Amino acid sequence: MAKHSPGNFYGIGLGPGDPELLTLKAIHTIQKVDYIFVPKSSLKEDSLALEIVKDYVKDKKVIEQVYPMTKDTAILNTAWFKAAEEVYAQVVAGHEVAYLTLGDPLTFSTYIYLLRHLTSMLPDQCIHTIPGITSYNAAACLANYPLLAGDEKLAVIPVPTDMNTLRPILETFNTVVMMKVAKKLDEVIQLLEELKLAKNALFASYIGQKNAFLTCDLISLKSSGRGYMSVLIVKQRK
Template identity: 40%
Template sequence: MAKIYAVGVGPGDPELLTRKAERILRQVDVICAPTGAADAASYALAIVEPFLDRARQEVLIQTFPMSKDAAELRPFWEAAAAEVAGRVRAGRDVAFVTIGDPLLYSTFLYLWQIFRESYPDIAIELVPGITSIGAAAAAAGIPLGIAAERIAILPATYAADELRRTLQEFDTVVLMKVSRVFDQVYGVLKELGLEKNGVFVRRVGSGEEEVVRDLASLVGQKLDYLSLLIVRKALHGC
Protein backbone atom coordinates (compact mmCIF):
# COMPACT_ATOMS: atom_id res chain seq x y z
CA MET A 1 0.00 0.00 0.00
CA ALA A 2 1.14 3.53 -0.75
CA LYS A 3 2.28 5.75 2.09
CA ILE A 4 3.25 9.27 3.09
CA TYR A 5 6.88 10.16 3.70
CA ALA A 6 7.56 13.24 5.80
CA VAL A 7 11.00 14.14 4.50
CA GLY A 8 13.33 16.56 6.25
CA VAL A 9 15.34 18.19 3.47
CA GLY A 10 17.86 20.07 5.59
CA PRO A 11 18.44 23.79 5.93
CA GLY A 12 19.13 24.83 2.35
CA ASP A 13 22.06 23.05 0.72
CA PRO A 14 20.90 20.11 -1.44
CA GLU A 15 24.14 18.32 -0.52
CA LEU A 16 22.95 18.17 3.10
CA LEU A 17 20.08 15.84 2.22
CA THR A 18 20.52 12.34 3.59
CA ARG A 19 20.95 9.49 1.15
CA LYS A 20 17.63 8.06 2.33
CA ALA A 21 15.84 11.35 1.69
CA GLU A 22 17.27 11.55 -1.82
CA ARG A 23 16.27 7.96 -2.59
CA ILE A 24 12.70 8.54 -1.44
CA LEU A 25 12.39 11.82 -3.33
CA ARG A 26 13.49 10.12 -6.54
CA GLN A 27 11.10 7.18 -6.19
CA VAL A 28 7.80 8.68 -4.98
CA ASP A 29 4.95 9.64 -7.29
CA VAL A 30 4.02 12.95 -5.67
CA ILE A 31 6.09 15.70 -4.07
CA CYS A 32 4.08 17.84 -1.68
CA ALA A 33 5.66 21.18 -0.76
CA PRO A 34 4.42 23.84 1.68
CA THR A 35 4.43 27.58 1.15
CA GLY A 36 3.29 30.49 3.28
CA ALA A 37 1.30 32.23 0.54
CA ALA A 38 -0.31 31.20 -2.73
CA ASP A 39 2.05 33.42 -4.73
CA ALA A 40 5.18 32.53 -2.76
CA ALA A 41 7.81 29.97 -3.73
CA SER A 42 8.39 26.92 -1.56
CA TYR A 43 11.87 26.97 -0.01
CA ALA A 44 11.74 23.23 0.66
CA LEU A 45 10.85 22.56 -2.97
CA ALA A 46 13.76 24.67 -4.19
CA ILE A 47 16.14 22.54 -2.12
CA VAL A 48 14.96 19.23 -3.61
CA GLU A 49 14.43 20.40 -7.20
CA PRO A 50 17.70 18.80 -8.44
CA PHE A 51 16.39 15.36 -7.47
CA LEU A 52 12.95 15.53 -9.08
CA ASP A 53 11.65 14.18 -12.36
CA ARG A 54 8.84 16.56 -13.25
CA ALA A 55 7.96 14.54 -16.33
CA ARG A 56 6.95 11.65 -14.06
CA GLN A 57 6.25 13.17 -10.66
CA GLU A 58 3.40 15.44 -9.64
CA VAL A 59 4.46 18.50 -7.63
CA LEU A 60 1.69 19.62 -5.31
CA ILE A 61 2.12 23.05 -3.71
CA GLN A 62 0.06 23.58 -0.56
CA THR A 63 -0.51 26.93 1.11
CA PHE A 64 -0.32 27.31 4.88
CA PRO A 65 -0.82 30.97 5.86
CA MET A 66 1.58 32.46 8.40
CA SER A 67 -0.79 32.73 11.34
CA LYS A 68 -0.74 31.76 15.02
CA ASP A 69 -4.50 31.23 15.11
CA ALA A 70 -5.07 27.46 15.11
CA ALA A 71 -8.79 27.85 14.43
CA GLU A 72 -8.05 29.95 11.36
CA LEU A 73 -5.46 27.49 10.08
CA ARG A 74 -7.41 24.29 10.73
CA PRO A 75 -9.37 24.41 7.42
CA PHE A 76 -6.08 24.74 5.50
CA TRP A 77 -4.60 21.74 7.31
CA GLU A 78 -7.72 19.66 6.71
CA ALA A 79 -7.86 20.54 3.01
CA ALA A 80 -4.16 19.77 2.59
CA ALA A 81 -4.50 16.44 4.39
CA ALA A 82 -7.46 15.49 2.20
CA GLU A 83 -5.47 16.25 -0.96
CA VAL A 84 -2.62 14.05 0.18
CA ALA A 85 -4.87 11.26 1.48
CA GLY A 86 -6.69 11.09 -1.84
CA ARG A 87 -3.46 10.49 -3.70
CA VAL A 88 -2.24 7.87 -1.25
CA ARG A 89 -5.54 5.98 -1.42
CA ALA A 90 -5.20 6.02 -5.20
CA GLY A 91 -1.98 4.04 -4.77
CA ARG A 92 0.52 6.89 -5.10
CA ASP A 93 3.41 7.42 -2.69
CA VAL A 94 3.68 11.01 -1.46
CA ALA A 95 6.70 12.82 -0.04
CA PHE A 96 5.89 15.90 2.02
CA VAL A 97 9.07 17.96 2.08
CA THR A 98 9.90 20.23 4.97
CA ILE A 99 13.01 22.27 5.68
CA GLY A 100 15.17 20.99 8.50
CA ASP A 101 13.67 18.03 10.32
CA PRO A 102 9.97 17.07 10.22
CA LEU A 103 9.76 16.80 14.01
CA LEU A 104 11.24 20.19 14.91
CA TYR A 105 8.94 23.20 14.40
CA SER A 106 7.89 21.91 10.97
CA THR A 107 4.73 22.51 8.97
CA PHE A 108 4.22 18.76 8.74
CA LEU A 109 3.48 18.45 12.46
CA TYR A 110 0.10 20.12 11.96
CA LEU A 111 -0.76 17.76 9.11
CA TRP A 112 0.42 14.78 11.11
CA GLN A 113 -2.19 15.58 13.73
CA ILE A 114 -4.94 15.64 11.08
CA PHE A 115 -3.77 12.36 9.55
CA ARG A 116 -3.80 10.61 12.91
CA GLU A 117 -7.29 11.91 13.66
CA SER A 118 -8.97 11.50 10.27
CA TYR A 119 -6.86 9.03 8.27
CA PRO A 120 -5.43 6.54 10.79
CA ASP A 121 -5.25 3.83 8.12
CA ILE A 122 -2.64 5.72 6.09
CA ALA A 123 0.96 4.80 6.86
CA ILE A 124 3.39 7.64 7.53
CA GLU A 125 7.18 7.32 7.58
CA LEU A 126 9.23 10.09 9.14
CA VAL A 127 12.59 10.77 7.47
CA PRO A 128 14.87 12.91 9.65
CA GLY A 129 16.84 15.79 8.22
CA ILE A 130 19.73 18.02 9.24
CA THR A 131 18.36 20.93 11.25
CA SER A 132 19.17 24.58 10.74
CA ILE A 133 20.44 24.53 14.32
CA GLY A 134 23.22 22.04 13.60
CA ALA A 135 24.03 23.64 10.26
CA ALA A 136 24.17 27.14 11.77
CA ALA A 137 26.45 25.98 14.58
CA ALA A 138 28.76 24.44 11.99
CA ALA A 139 28.74 27.57 9.84
CA ALA A 140 29.57 29.73 12.86
CA GLY A 141 32.10 27.28 14.31
CA ILE A 142 30.33 27.16 17.67
CA PRO A 143 29.77 23.96 19.67
CA LEU A 144 26.23 23.60 20.89
CA GLY A 145 27.11 21.63 23.99
CA ILE A 146 30.18 20.22 25.72
CA ALA A 147 30.21 17.65 28.54
CA ALA A 148 27.50 18.52 31.09
CA GLU A 149 26.42 21.81 29.49
CA ARG A 150 22.70 22.37 29.06
CA ILE A 151 21.05 23.43 25.81
CA ALA A 152 17.68 25.10 25.24
CA ILE A 153 15.81 25.60 21.98
CA LEU A 154 12.83 27.93 21.89
CA PRO A 155 10.97 30.32 19.62
CA ALA A 156 12.22 33.86 20.20
CA THR A 157 8.59 34.96 20.50
CA TYR A 158 8.60 34.01 24.18
CA ALA A 159 7.94 36.81 26.67
CA ALA A 160 11.00 38.74 27.82
CA ASP A 161 10.93 37.36 31.36
CA GLU A 162 10.80 33.75 30.12
CA LEU A 163 13.60 34.45 27.66
CA ARG A 164 15.65 36.07 30.41
CA ARG A 165 15.17 33.07 32.69
CA THR A 166 16.15 30.61 29.96
CA LEU A 167 19.31 32.56 29.14
CA GLN A 168 20.26 32.53 32.80
CA GLU A 169 19.63 28.82 33.32
CA PHE A 170 21.18 27.30 30.18
CA ASP A 171 24.71 27.29 28.76
CA THR A 172 23.61 27.50 25.13
CA VAL A 173 20.30 28.89 23.93
CA VAL A 174 19.10 28.66 20.33
CA LEU A 175 16.41 31.17 19.43
CA MET A 176 14.28 30.27 16.42
CA LYS A 177 12.11 32.70 14.45
CA VAL A 178 14.11 35.60 15.81
CA SER A 179 13.71 38.06 12.94
CA ARG A 180 10.59 39.93 14.08
CA VAL A 181 11.65 40.28 17.70
CA PHE A 182 15.40 40.70 17.34
CA ASP A 183 15.53 44.16 18.88
CA GLN A 184 13.71 42.97 22.01
CA VAL A 185 15.95 39.91 22.25
CA TYR A 186 19.04 42.06 21.87
CA GLY A 187 17.79 44.24 24.70
CA VAL A 188 17.56 41.21 26.99
CA LEU A 189 21.02 40.02 25.94
CA LYS A 190 22.50 43.43 26.69
CA GLU A 191 20.79 43.51 30.06
CA LEU A 192 22.41 40.17 30.93
CA GLY A 193 25.81 41.10 29.51
CA LEU A 194 25.47 38.52 26.72
CA GLU A 195 25.27 40.82 23.71
CA LYS A 196 28.71 39.65 22.53
CA ASN A 197 27.97 35.99 23.14
CA GLY A 198 25.55 35.50 20.28
CA VAL A 199 25.82 34.64 16.59
CA PHE A 200 23.06 35.40 14.10
CA VAL A 201 22.78 33.10 11.08
CA ARG A 202 20.45 33.58 8.13
CA ARG A 203 19.58 31.14 5.33
CA VAL A 204 22.26 28.70 6.37
CA GLY A 205 23.35 26.31 3.64
CA SER A 206 22.09 28.52 0.83
CA GLY A 207 23.89 30.93 -1.49
CA GLU A 208 22.55 33.73 0.71
CA GLU A 209 24.01 32.37 3.94
CA GLU A 210 25.25 35.03 6.33
CA VAL A 211 26.89 34.72 9.75
CA VAL A 212 26.84 37.89 11.87
CA ARG A 213 28.72 38.19 15.17
CA ASP A 214 28.22 41.92 15.67
CA LEU A 215 24.66 41.75 16.92
CA ALA A 216 24.47 45.50 17.52
CA SER A 217 24.72 46.02 13.75
CA LEU A 218 21.39 44.22 13.29
CA VAL A 219 19.32 46.40 15.61
CA GLY A 220 16.63 48.26 13.70
CA GLN A 221 17.14 46.18 10.55
CA LYS A 222 14.56 44.14 8.67
CA LEU A 223 15.83 40.60 9.11
CA ASP A 224 15.26 37.40 7.16
CA TYR A 225 12.53 35.06 8.40
CA LEU A 226 14.83 32.08 7.85
CA SER A 227 17.25 33.03 10.58
CA LEU A 228 18.21 32.02 14.09
CA LEU A 229 20.37 33.20 16.95
CA ILE A 230 22.76 31.03 18.96
CA VAL A 231 23.72 32.42 22.36
CA ARG A 232 26.54 30.64 24.16
CA LYS A 233 27.91 31.75 27.51
CA ALA A 234 31.32 30.11 27.04
CA LEU A 235 32.57 31.43 23.72
CA HIS A 236 36.23 30.95 24.65
CA GLY A 237 37.89 28.04 22.90
CA CYS A 238 35.25 28.02 20.17
Protein backbone atom coordinates (compact mmCIF):
# COMPACT_ATOMS: atom_id res chain seq x y z
CA MET A 1 0.00 0.00 0.00
CA ALA A 2 1.39 3.41 -0.96
CA LYS A 3 2.07 5.78 1.86
CA HIS A 4 0.13 9.05 1.99
CA SER A 5 2.04 12.28 1.53
CA PRO A 6 1.36 14.43 4.61
CA GLY A 7 -1.24 17.14 4.33
CA ASN A 8 -0.96 20.66 5.72
CA PHE A 9 -1.84 22.22 9.04
CA TYR A 10 -3.16 25.77 9.22
CA GLY A 11 -3.47 27.77 12.44
CA ILE A 12 -6.02 30.44 11.59
CA GLY A 13 -6.61 33.68 13.48
CA LEU A 14 -10.26 34.73 13.30
CA GLY A 15 -9.92 38.22 14.73
CA PRO A 16 -11.94 39.51 17.71
CA GLY A 17 -15.34 38.13 16.72
CA ASP A 18 -16.79 40.10 13.80
CA PRO A 19 -17.02 37.78 10.75
CA GLU A 20 -16.35 40.80 8.52
CA LEU A 21 -12.89 41.10 10.09
CA LEU A 22 -11.85 37.68 8.80
CA THR A 23 -9.05 37.91 6.25
CA LEU A 24 -9.60 36.59 2.75
CA LYS A 25 -6.77 34.13 3.33
CA ALA A 26 -8.50 32.80 6.44
CA ILE A 27 -11.77 32.32 4.54
CA HIS A 28 -10.14 30.65 1.54
CA THR A 29 -8.17 28.29 3.76
CA ILE A 30 -11.21 27.31 5.83
CA GLN A 31 -13.11 26.57 2.62
CA LYS A 32 -10.44 24.23 1.24
CA VAL A 33 -9.49 22.12 4.30
CA ASP A 34 -10.86 18.67 5.13
CA TYR A 35 -10.88 18.91 8.94
CA ILE A 36 -11.43 21.84 11.29
CA PHE A 37 -10.33 21.71 14.92
CA VAL A 38 -11.88 24.14 17.38
CA PRO A 39 -10.81 24.75 21.01
CA LYS A 40 -13.40 24.93 23.80
CA SER A 41 -13.18 25.39 27.56
CA SER A 42 -16.37 23.46 28.33
CA LEU A 43 -18.46 20.67 26.86
CA LYS A 44 -21.64 22.67 27.46
CA GLU A 45 -20.80 26.01 25.85
CA ASP A 46 -21.09 26.78 22.16
CA SER A 47 -17.94 27.58 20.22
CA LEU A 48 -17.57 31.28 19.41
CA ALA A 49 -14.98 30.37 16.78
CA LEU A 50 -17.52 28.20 14.94
CA GLU A 51 -20.14 30.94 15.16
CA ILE A 52 -17.75 33.38 13.47
CA VAL A 53 -17.08 31.06 10.52
CA LYS A 54 -20.47 29.33 10.30
CA ASP A 55 -21.00 30.48 6.70
CA TYR A 56 -17.79 28.74 5.60
CA VAL A 57 -17.79 25.42 7.47
CA LYS A 58 -20.84 23.76 5.97
CA ASP A 59 -20.19 20.08 5.21
CA LYS A 60 -16.81 20.28 6.96
CA LYS A 61 -15.64 17.70 9.49
CA VAL A 62 -15.44 19.69 12.73
CA ILE A 63 -13.67 18.36 15.82
CA GLU A 64 -14.13 20.30 19.06
CA GLN A 65 -11.29 19.91 21.56
CA VAL A 66 -12.12 20.67 25.19
CA TYR A 67 -9.24 22.04 27.23
CA PRO A 68 -9.20 22.09 31.05
CA MET A 69 -9.61 25.45 32.79
CA THR A 70 -6.69 25.11 35.17
CA LYS A 71 -3.24 26.57 35.83
CA ASP A 72 -1.79 23.14 36.61
CA THR A 73 1.08 22.85 34.13
CA ALA A 74 1.12 19.06 34.09
CA ILE A 75 -2.60 18.81 33.31
CA LEU A 76 -2.34 21.47 30.60
CA ASN A 77 0.68 19.86 28.95
CA THR A 78 -1.12 16.53 28.85
CA ALA A 79 -4.17 18.15 27.24
CA TRP A 80 -2.13 20.00 24.64
CA PHE A 81 -0.09 16.93 23.74
CA LYS A 82 -3.29 14.92 23.25
CA ALA A 83 -4.70 17.71 21.08
CA ALA A 84 -1.51 17.80 19.01
CA GLU A 85 -1.66 14.03 18.50
CA GLU A 86 -5.23 14.31 17.18
CA VAL A 87 -4.19 17.00 14.69
CA TYR A 88 -1.03 15.09 13.74
CA ALA A 89 -3.00 11.93 12.94
CA GLN A 90 -5.11 13.74 10.36
CA VAL A 91 -2.20 15.60 8.77
CA VAL A 92 -0.02 12.50 8.31
CA ALA A 93 -3.03 10.73 6.81
CA GLY A 94 -2.82 13.28 4.01
CA HIS A 95 -5.64 15.60 5.08
CA GLU A 96 -5.70 19.39 5.03
CA VAL A 97 -6.35 20.52 8.62
CA ALA A 98 -7.26 23.88 10.15
CA TYR A 99 -7.23 25.00 13.77
CA LEU A 100 -9.35 28.06 14.59
CA THR A 101 -8.47 30.58 17.27
CA LEU A 102 -9.79 34.02 18.22
CA GLY A 103 -7.65 37.10 17.68
CA ASP A 104 -4.16 36.52 16.35
CA PRO A 105 -2.74 32.98 16.67
CA LEU A 106 0.60 34.14 18.06
CA THR A 107 -0.61 36.83 20.49
CA PHE A 108 -1.68 35.45 23.90
CA SER A 109 -3.34 32.53 22.15
CA THR A 110 -3.90 28.94 23.23
CA TYR A 111 -2.75 28.02 19.72
CA ILE A 112 0.85 28.70 20.76
CA TYR A 113 0.87 25.70 23.12
CA LEU A 114 -0.46 23.41 20.40
CA LEU A 115 2.11 24.78 17.95
CA ARG A 116 4.97 23.96 20.33
CA HIS A 117 4.06 20.28 20.18
CA LEU A 118 3.34 20.21 16.46
CA THR A 119 6.68 21.75 15.50
CA SER A 120 8.39 18.67 16.91
CA MET A 121 5.94 16.29 15.22
CA LEU A 122 5.48 17.72 11.71
CA PRO A 123 7.90 19.05 9.06
CA ASP A 124 8.15 22.85 9.00
CA GLN A 125 6.75 22.99 5.47
CA CYS A 126 3.49 21.41 6.68
CA ILE A 127 2.76 24.11 9.28
CA HIS A 128 1.23 27.44 8.27
CA THR A 129 0.03 30.20 10.59
CA ILE A 130 -2.45 32.77 9.27
CA PRO A 131 -2.60 36.05 11.22
CA GLY A 132 -5.75 37.59 12.64
CA ILE A 133 -6.68 41.05 13.94
CA THR A 134 -6.04 41.45 17.67
CA SER A 135 -8.72 42.72 20.03
CA TYR A 136 -6.67 45.77 20.95
CA ASN A 137 -6.10 46.72 17.32
CA ALA A 138 -9.81 46.35 16.57
CA ALA A 139 -10.73 48.39 19.67
CA ALA A 140 -8.32 51.20 18.82
CA CYS A 141 -9.68 51.41 15.26
CA LEU A 142 -13.28 51.37 16.46
CA ALA A 143 -12.57 54.32 18.77
CA ASN A 144 -10.18 56.14 16.40
CA TYR A 145 -7.64 55.90 19.21
CA PRO A 146 -4.05 56.16 17.84
CA LEU A 147 -1.75 53.45 19.18
CA LEU A 148 1.60 54.77 17.97
CA ALA A 149 3.04 57.71 16.10
CA GLY A 150 6.57 58.79 15.26
CA ASP A 151 9.09 57.15 17.58
CA GLU A 152 6.63 56.20 20.34
CA LYS A 153 7.02 52.88 22.14
CA LEU A 154 4.33 50.26 22.72
CA ALA A 155 4.06 47.57 25.40
CA VAL A 156 1.54 44.73 25.25
CA ILE A 157 1.23 42.95 28.59
CA PRO A 158 -1.10 40.78 30.65
CA VAL A 159 -2.23 42.64 33.76
CA PRO A 160 0.21 41.61 36.53
CA THR A 161 -0.81 40.31 39.93
CA ASP A 162 1.37 42.93 41.62
CA MET A 163 0.34 46.45 40.61
CA ASN A 164 3.78 47.75 41.64
CA THR A 165 5.28 46.03 38.59
CA LEU A 166 2.81 47.84 36.34
CA ARG A 167 3.77 51.35 37.46
CA PRO A 168 7.24 51.50 35.77
CA ILE A 169 5.80 50.09 32.54
CA LEU A 170 3.18 52.86 32.43
CA GLU A 171 5.91 55.41 33.09
CA THR A 172 8.28 54.03 30.42
CA PHE A 173 6.09 53.32 27.37
CA ASN A 174 4.06 55.86 25.39
CA THR A 175 1.24 53.34 24.93
CA VAL A 176 0.48 50.33 27.12
CA VAL A 177 -1.98 47.65 26.07
CA MET A 178 -3.22 45.58 29.01
CA MET A 179 -4.85 42.24 28.32
CA LYS A 180 -6.23 39.58 30.67
CA VAL A 181 -7.70 42.34 32.85
CA ALA A 182 -10.35 40.12 34.49
CA LYS A 183 -10.80 40.83 38.21
CA LYS A 184 -7.91 43.32 38.35
CA LEU A 185 -9.85 46.14 36.67
CA ASP A 186 -10.56 48.16 39.82
CA GLU A 187 -6.92 47.95 40.94
CA VAL A 188 -5.70 49.09 37.54
CA ILE A 189 -8.12 52.03 37.51
CA GLN A 190 -6.91 53.08 40.95
CA LEU A 191 -3.29 53.05 39.78
CA LEU A 192 -4.16 55.03 36.65
CA GLU A 193 -5.88 57.64 38.81
CA GLU A 194 -2.76 57.93 40.96
CA LEU A 195 -0.61 58.42 37.85
CA LYS A 196 -3.18 60.85 36.38
CA LEU A 197 -3.63 58.58 33.35
CA ALA A 198 -7.26 57.58 33.84
CA LYS A 199 -8.44 60.16 31.30
CA ASN A 200 -5.95 58.90 28.71
CA ALA A 201 -7.31 55.37 28.54
CA LEU A 202 -9.61 53.31 26.35
CA PHE A 203 -11.48 50.29 27.74
CA ALA A 204 -13.06 47.74 25.44
CA SER A 205 -14.72 44.38 26.02
CA TYR A 206 -16.24 41.78 23.70
CA ILE A 207 -15.04 43.79 20.69
CA GLY A 208 -16.42 42.41 17.44
CA GLN A 209 -19.27 40.63 19.23
CA LYS A 210 -22.94 41.51 19.79
CA ASN A 211 -22.35 42.69 23.36
CA ALA A 212 -19.33 44.86 22.53
CA PHE A 213 -18.64 47.70 24.97
CA LEU A 214 -16.30 50.66 24.57
CA THR A 215 -15.60 53.66 26.83
CA CYS A 216 -12.98 56.23 27.79
CA ASP A 217 -14.75 56.90 31.10
CA LEU A 218 -12.75 54.57 33.33
CA ILE A 219 -14.16 55.97 36.57
CA SER A 220 -17.63 54.71 35.64
CA LEU A 221 -16.23 51.17 35.44
CA LYS A 222 -15.38 50.88 39.13
CA SER A 223 -17.07 47.83 40.69
CA SER A 224 -18.68 47.06 37.30
CA GLY A 225 -17.14 43.60 36.94
CA ARG A 226 -16.48 44.28 33.25
CA GLY A 227 -12.91 42.97 33.22
CA TYR A 228 -13.66 39.67 31.46
CA MET A 229 -12.88 39.47 27.70
CA SER A 230 -11.55 43.03 27.84
CA VAL A 231 -8.56 45.10 26.85
CA LEU A 232 -7.36 48.38 28.33
CA ILE A 233 -5.18 50.81 26.35
CA VAL A 234 -3.41 53.69 28.09
CA LYS A 235 -1.34 56.54 26.65
CA GLN A 236 1.10 58.76 28.54
CA ARG A 237 0.04 62.33 29.18
CA LYS A 238 1.18 64.81 26.54
